[in-house]
Amino acid sequence: MINSNDSTAILTLDHLGKLMINSSGFGGDPFVIYSGGPTENTISATLLDTGNLVVREVNSNGSIGRWLWESFDHPTDTLLPGMKLGVNHKPGRNWSLTSWLASDDPASGAFTLEWEPKTSRLIIKLRGVPYWSSGLIVKWNNDLLFDHMDYSKTQYYIINNVTDAEGEYFTYSIDAKYETLLYLQSGGRSTWQLKYWGPIMDRNVGIMNFGFCYGYGMEDEGCERWNQPKCRSHKQNFQLRSGGYANSQGEYVSSIRDDDDTANLSPSDCREYCWNDCDCLGYVDDSSGPGCYIWKGKLQFVQDNSGSSSRQYVLFTEPKSKK
16 A cells, blocks of 8 residues: 555566555565566556556567456456456456545455455445445346446446456446536446445446345345344434533433454444444544544433534434324
């Protein structure tokens, strides 16, 4: 990871085709992206219009030779049109996305996005456990779309479910007649990103039918089902509120931080930690990095309706309906 304050990072390609980043952010050692190897031809690195960075041989007559490496084979948290998600028939090289740990921390986070060829579904996993599913590909107004993605936001996409000699994978592209409209709505070219708190967004536009999944299997939103602590129910959820926690004397109580358990948690892990701790009433995370603070005990949340107080995620229970 490059220090964000380091403006001297340089991408270089040596005569053996080794692609690397030189930066003082790595302690003086280059970060090798592609190792290269002996070749009789000239090697070039080119950023294509698609966003794919490729390392290729250039033949003696100037024509393009073999493709040696491409960034599209090594996705991080972002999927561009033409990139693949799924099973690559090359050993040990499947295509999937991994979220960042936090908004300013590109270390591997809690979520992955994978393609499930047998059911033709996109699957988001939270620490390896199925969290959300796109549902099956369905036909809607002559468009092929996923059942659990927002039709009003995804009608612009052309969904491709491919099985060929290279693998079994999903790709998407943009319907040409919508390219300008989508560019204006999102402020740029389409770029799917798996966010650190779980959802897929196309730049700044949400394209899914859910906020957070709690493991109770909400079929209309695509949320999966998994084992829950006995102290929680489907009528509970976390809501971001302005205010603070007070004890029975009306005194506001500060949050606590258990350095052994919560100091290195991602924002999504903080949510899971509090949800699974039956004494936890709420939490606040550091969206820019790891760590979170929690509230426990016999406390009451006092809301600040002006919105001027600090905000935290508060565990709320839906009131019982009157018969």
